[in-house]
Amino acid sequence: MSAFDDLMAFQRETGALAQVAGRLGWDQETTMPHGAAEQRSEETAALESVLHARRTDPRVGEWLAAIDAGALDEVGQAQLRHITRSFTRAGRVPGKLAADLARLTSRAHRIWAEARADDNFAAFAPVLRDVVALKREEGAALAAGGDVYDALLDDYEPGATAQQLSDMFGALRPRLVALRQAILERPAPKPLSGTYDDAAQMALAQKLAETFGYDMSRGRLDKAVHPFSSGSGDDVRITTRTNPLDPFNCIYSTIHETGHAAYEQAIAPAYRFTPLGEGVSMGVHESQSRIYENQLGRSRAFTGWLHGQMRAQFGDLGLDPEAFYASVNSVQNNYIRTESDEVQYNLHVLLRFDLERALISGDLAVDDLEAAWNERFAADFGFAVDKASDGVLQDVHWSAGLFGYFPTYSLGNVYAGCLNKALRQAVPDLDAQMAAGDLGAATGWLRENVQRHGGLYTPREVIERACGFAPSEAPLLEYLEAKFGDLYAL
Structure with a gap:
């Protein structure tokens, strides 16, 4: 076998x-007994040690050379690009630090x-102080002498920098x-009221997942x-919650x-277990x-169909x-x-982006985080956290050590705006299809133009x-201003 063949065989096993490590995480969030938490943290750390050893195995460097x-x-060149980047980054993180982080975040x-x-x-x-300290160390x-936060961001959005994102977010x-202020001066629409059975919600949720192309035989x-x-690949699982x-x-x-799961299921099977066999970045993901959720799922055309599905499941909605x-x-x-x-989602993200950058830089102490969150929230949204x-405890990300993850949510919104513009041009009768509950053309276009490529x-x-x-x-911005301008007669 050639060096490239040896490398790819090793990579597929890794x-x-x-x-398997990801499946442990899914189990921890869904069905793991509460009393198993400490044991799971040790299992997670042990598996992370094995993975880190493989990612830094000297043979990888020899094959690359x-x-x-x-x-x-x-x-092949794309595979090499990803593996080289991963090997270089993994080699910079001591094995003990990788295991300590896995153990700590499981407990956190x-x-x-x-x-x-x-x-x-x-x-x-x-425990958050400990997580922040280890993430700063990582x-x-x-x-390697560059910006610490940018190095963490690179795990989720390769090639992006905090300054680039700050410039983009500053334009948003x-x-x-202005749009938020104009809308909140208008009368609020009548809300949906009543109670909705949990089991019926889950039944509708499964139908919706399948409508958007999720293959339940592999999920x-x-x-x-x-x-x-x-x-x-062939084992992509999703979770939801009911109220x-x-x-x-x-x-x-x-x-x-x-939307996340369909991306993973659609990636070319030939890329399975390789760096190309997963979404290329969290922003694209x-x-x-x-x-899926907004430009398609919250459109007037699709909600007309969804209205009928909910009436069939729950009766008159009022x-x-x-x-x-x-x-x-x-x-x-x-x-x-x-x-x-x-309209307001990105304001939530920008709050977190700014606070976590301050945590990593040391400009904000963990003990002051809750007060800083509450102050920023009141300034951005005009009312106090209750x-x-x-507030500060609503998201799981910081307990998992996912510093650098939050800004990819807003970047994803920006990418989605671009994709929606292109999709509308490619499928001019999209609304008529969605009004009939047919998402095939939309999800097919995304599968062909984005999802199947994985990390290529x-x-x-x-x-x-x-x-x-x-x-x-x-x-x-053009999409949001047009949609909500129409909805609220601005």
């Missing part, structure tokens, strides 16, 4: 082990969940704030505190996670979940299709990022190739 990149085709997740349930940030703060090792903020839908998608007073929470969490559409897209004060409307679970191209290349133009915030 990729398979990484999938022996390969003539010029003799490889486009796919349990402590966060308990603190969130008790609305007690002080109970979470000590970031410094990865940065003024028009979003499953479960409940979790924080909805997520896990896995790739008897708010079925939209379950519906749109499910559609959102289906988020673009899929956001366009809203006609147009009022239902307005209710789905209602803009109102809300504490929770994952439940936020399209409790920690509606860089994140920006994926979007530019799909759209025919360089990504920018302009299409998203």
Whole structure:
């Protein structure tokens, strides 16, 4: 076998082990007994040690040195690009630090969940201090003298920098704030009321996932505190949550996670267990979940069909299709990022982006985080946080050590705006299809132009190739101003 063949065989085995590690995470969030948490943290750390040893195995460096990149085709060169980057980054992080982080974040997740349930940030703060300290150590090792936060961001959006994102977000903020203020001066739409059975919500959620192209023969839908998608290839699992007073929470969490899962299921099978066999970045991943959830799932055409599905499942809703559409897209004060409307969502993300950068730089101490969050929230949204679970404790990310992850949510929205513009040009009768509950053309276009490529191209290349133009915030802003201008007669 050639050096490239040896490298790829080794890589596929590493990729398979990484999938097992991911399955442990899914189990921890869904069905693991509460009392198993400490044991699971040791299991997670042990597996992470094995993975780290493989990612830094000297043979990888030897194979890389022996390969003539010029003799490889486009796919082989892309594989080499990813493996070289991963090997270089993994080699900068000591094995003990990688295992310590895995062990700590597994324990921190349990402590966060308990603190969130008790609305007690002080109970979470000590372990969060430890997580921040280890992430700073990891970031410094990865940065090799460069910017620590950028080094962490690179795990989720290769090639992006905090300054680039700050510039993009700075262009978004003024028009979003202006749009939000204009909307909140208008009468609010009539809300959906009543109670909605949990089991019926889950039945509808499964139907919606399948409507958006999720292959249940290679996946499953479960409940979790924080909805997520896990896995790739032929085992991609999603979770959602239910609230008897708010079925939209379950519906749109499910559609959102289906976007992530559909991406993973659609990647070319030949890339399985290799670096190309997963989404190229979290920004591109988020673009899929956001366009599924918002530009498609919250459109007037699709909500007209959804209105009929909900009436069939729950009976009379007290809203006609147009009022239902307005209710789905209602803009109102809300504490929770994952439940936020399209207009205000990015303001939630920017708050977290700025705070976590300050935590990593040392400009903000963990003990001051809750006060800083509450102050920023009041400034951005005009009302006060009522409790920690509606504020600093609402998201799982920091307990998991996912610093650098939050900004990819807004970047995903920007990418989704670009993709929606291109999709509308490619499928001019899209609304007529969605009104009949047919998402095939939309999801097929995304599968062909984005999802099947996996990691073959860089994140920006994926979007530019799909759209025919360089990504920018302009299409998203134009879409939001047109949609909500119409809804609220601005």
